[in-house]
Amino acid sequence: MTATTATSNSDALTGETYPVEDVGAVRVVRGTGIMVGMRIFRRGSDDRSDSAGGGSSSSGTSTGTSARCPELGTYGIDINADPGPRMGDIGACEECTQLGEHHWAHLRICLDCGHVGCCDSSPRRHATAHFEESGHPVMRSAEPGEVWRWCFLHEAMG
Template sequence: MTCPHVSDLPPSVDPDNPEGCGDCLAAGERSWAHLRICLGCGHVACCDSSPRRHATAHFAASGHPVMRSFEPGEDWRWCFLDSRVV
């Protein structure tokens, strides 16, 4: 099942920081739980189980609604606007 926001995504994005959450790394931290990649721009950020919740902060600042897991072997996507897996 998908949502209308998926059709607005670019065909592909490259991760802006394949090493981890760029926001955490910029602050000298590596304490994230899991990583997400914004499918609108490629920003890699930490999930809400992480102390800083940078993926949600990225959505709030950018308005980019769909993120995908950036964990090996996972390909699920989350839409912040619809609050569901898409």
């Protein structure tokens, strides 16, 4: 069971105080269902354990993550082993660019084929559409400094 810590925060604009609860790596504003943050595990960090109780294996995959999601276990954590962007640009959504659009929230890269698509916070959600069309289950954030992976099948982060 994950330990929780109850605290309160105050809104910088209004000065209102509201209760928050730290639940593992996520802070939840009590009574609202709002998650305020998420812990990102960085390469080279000694703290890679997750809620399933695993850590890093000698092969470079997270053993706890692979226990809940076998797909995440098949993709290593080394971004140098990932496929390159298939259109050559990791900084642009393939479909949005073809449509003449250049505004998206964040980008994701498919770890099967290198497709770069915009995230679900973007209007067109091309990364999810790619999964639905191709069946490729795992993608990684294509944002600078982010290394997390997401499995669409199990809705699991690794």
